[in-house]
Amino acid sequence: TFEKKITKSKEDNFIAFINKKTDDKYGITIKQHIKNIPLYIISIPISIILVIILGIEILKDKITNK
Numbered sequence: 001t002f003e004k005k006i007t008k009s010k011e012d013n014f015i016a017f018i019n020k021k022t023d024d025k026y027g028i029t030i031k032q033h034i035k036n037i038p039l040y041i042i043s044i045p046i047s048i049i050l051v052i053i054l055g056i057e058i059l060k061d062k063i064t065n066k
């Protein structure tokens with residue numbers, strides 16, 4: 001009922017072999033990166049704005065605590 005499959009590995013140990021096989025089967029592909037481009041474009045300006053707001057808040061806190 002089960003078909004045995006023997007696979008030769010180029011990796012030195014079992015963990016590296018399993019990690020490579022997992023990345024081959026479930027890793028992120030170029031197609032998935034292309035789908036994520038709009039998310040990347042939207043997230044960069046939002047993160048810049050949040051960093052600026054955080055910097056302003058830290059400056060306000062330092063000025064008022066002097």
